[in-house]
Amino acid sequence: MKTIFISDTHIGQNTPENWYQKSVHEKYLKAILQYVQSNAEDIQDVVILGDWFDLWMYTPQPQISATLNNIINNNLNVFTKQSDGDFITCMDSIQGNLYYVHGNHDMNIDFNQVNKYFAPLSSKNKQVICTDRIYGKNGIYAEHGHYYDTLCKPYSGKTDKYKPLPIGYFISRIAAWWCEKQLKKAGKSNSSELQNQGNPSANDFWTIIFDNDFYKIVFTMPDGTSIKRSDVLNLYPDLVTSWEDVTKLLTVDLNNCLDNYGANLCNDSYNGVKNKVVVMGHTHVPTMQQHLNSVYVNSGFMCPAVPDVSDGNMMMTFVEVDQNSSSYTVTIKKVNYPDTSIINYNQCIV
Known part of the structure; x- marks a missing residue:
């Protein structure tokens, strides 16, 4: 069975400074969701690995009005059931669950609010499985990665009236x-x-x-x-x-690029099971590094600017981990620009 990891979609209110612009990026995100729905019988879990929503990328003034409800209402084509790919149908179609792990840009999103919206829309009485930092199952370990970033990890000092904002x-x-x-x-x-x-x-x-x-x-x-x-x-x-x-x-x-932390986690275990596949996001750079019998992979970024993706400096990517009884096939998948087709970008077997 397969597990899909998508991170750093940065869906916001579509204000001019937001990285995610639905007029540009929506069709590529929907291509991934449609891929999940089309292959749902082989997919156990889908993990949104942080920065699903963006509460940070807004100008200093005026007051930020971005809330979960505002973001959803500004992006209904991916947050309501659609024929060409959406999160609700994605959640209902897969064999397991849709998981959501906090990132830094969405560290203040209330998990109860997520399911107040998602659960009533599910035709199978499912809800999003929310976890603050770690997804871990059957030798697969994943987290967003911002806890290894001094400037972005939740702040716990004594003086910050706005904590945990770093x-x-x-x-x-x-x-x-x-x-x-x-x-x-x-x-x-x-x-x-x-x-x-x-x-x-x-x-x-x-x-x-x-x-x-x-x-x-x-x-x-x-x-x-x-x-x-x-x-x-x-x-x-x-x-x-x-x-x-x-x-x-x-x-x-x-x-630092998280690479050293990824290597260390490859030599670690979670809940008593050796980490065979370690997945992170945060850096916006798709990466794959094999470490003996484990692999560290970064899921990349979903909303690069058109000039960057056009000249090949950035890509729209996600990760697929296919686990069988003896091995894990780990693939970085790339969403092509501008035709939205999905191809394998990098792959290894451990």
Whole structure:
């Protein structure tokens, strides 16, 4: 039986700075959901491995209005039953369950709210199986990956009134602000038309923090309170003292790429069972690395900008793990642009 892993869809309210733009990315996401539905008799579980919803990629002002209900209502073609692929039919058609693991961009999504919406729509009385950090079953171990990222793991310090939001939350909103500036400068309508969206760069952040307007930023938070850019660092005194420190940490996290953590997890076990397949997301880069009799694989990204996917710098990918009595066939599957066909991008057997 097969297990499908999809991460980093980043579905939001389709505001211009959101990475996921339904006018561009919806048909590719639906192609994956249709693939699941067409092969449902061979699929045990589908795991949404974090950043399913995006509560971070919004400009500092005005106040963020993104909630689970708002996001769903802005994307009904994937959150209601459709003939060409949707999450509800996907959940009902597979042999096992639809699982949802928190990422960083959706760490505040309430699991009860997820099933308040999903469960009544199921024709088979199913509900989404929600878990905060880990999916583990039969030698397959998976998590989003942000717990290994200093800037993005849930913050547990004593001073942050907005915890568990980490400093990465504010970095994302700064990135959204920068995207808005670049859209206006280039005369573009949304982030899908700009290069290097969803592909974080420490060099880009150096440029941002020295922009004259950066010092004027005020963040209006989801609860209606406001915080100045200059006061954000005071929330994380154990991590940073300057925005230059933030950029240095960003460089370290990007260079780590989760690969070392994936290798370590390949040599570990979960609930007493040796990890044969380790899956993570978060980095937006599809990766496959074999470690003796185990494999680490990254599921990649589902909403790159058109210029990035057109020139081959980024891809839309997901992971399929086919387990039998003696082995695991692990495949990174690529959704082709622009025709939405699905092909094997990389594969190994352990």
